[in-house]
Amino acid sequence: MLVDDVLVVLQLWDTAGQERFRSVTKQYFRKADGVVIMYDVTSEKTLISMRHWMASIQDSVGAGTVITLIGNKTDLAQDDRPVSYKDGARLADEYGYLFYETSVKTGDNVIESITGLALLLKDKEDKQIERTMLDLTTVTPESSLPCCNKS
Template structure:
């Protein structure tokens, strides 16, 4: 009988990734959760989901990440995922100025649809193309971030540059908000859930039952 692997984490943080179509949102998700670059990644229809556990200040934290479609026709659907997000990645493509110019609209949605303590990180993706195709300077993006009280990093979903750092730094900020009481864990829209021992036991039991069922189905009759 297979041994269940414990769900060993203390908190769950909900994230959303927003931005125009083609800026690399799904590629960022796959680079972070799977450590690989998907060069032929299709455009997201509706939402895509991924998870990974990080260690922050000695605590294991599970990130639940919702990657939203950038097309306007999906906006009514994806807006429903903003609620209850503890962290939001607002992504633009440093080689396409139009994606940077649309950030104000994305930020308006993020501010209106998330709670006031949601940590918003501005991400300039495709930094691997900075030398040849850059259309948005680091300085102007940094200024935009400062003016709007956002964290800011340039990343490359292709090489992995700063992808890990983006999730880690934002998770540190969210955890700091938990520790200082800025985030009310009892509020439905906080985007943070604390794991109790009972929850862990229940999930482990569920995992054990799944493994047992799988083992039985693989046995020769």
């Protein structure tokens, strides 16, 4: 997807939260630049299980991994829904994650949530490139290296 006129390539894997994939997902988390975890706003049980997934992610990801928490199925939610926006936002804030609510069925806020993730990934990569460029400009000149001193 294009983010600020830069092509950002995303590869998304869906394990549907199934326990049988837990050992596999830990391996993917280690290499991931970003992680999206999703719960169902119509089921309090899915929000409660988020803490377990979040702990697993925290133990597996590298520093600086961008993590997004998404509450899904807003199209099914009533005014008195089991999981409020505040509940999800509070949990995401506690861990320092991005937070969105979406409806995959209607498409509501789906592009915005993935764009938010992609933007943070792009910014992270831009900062890494900037640090690398700074490191390259501070390389010791050849004349100060013992092997290259021509005096």
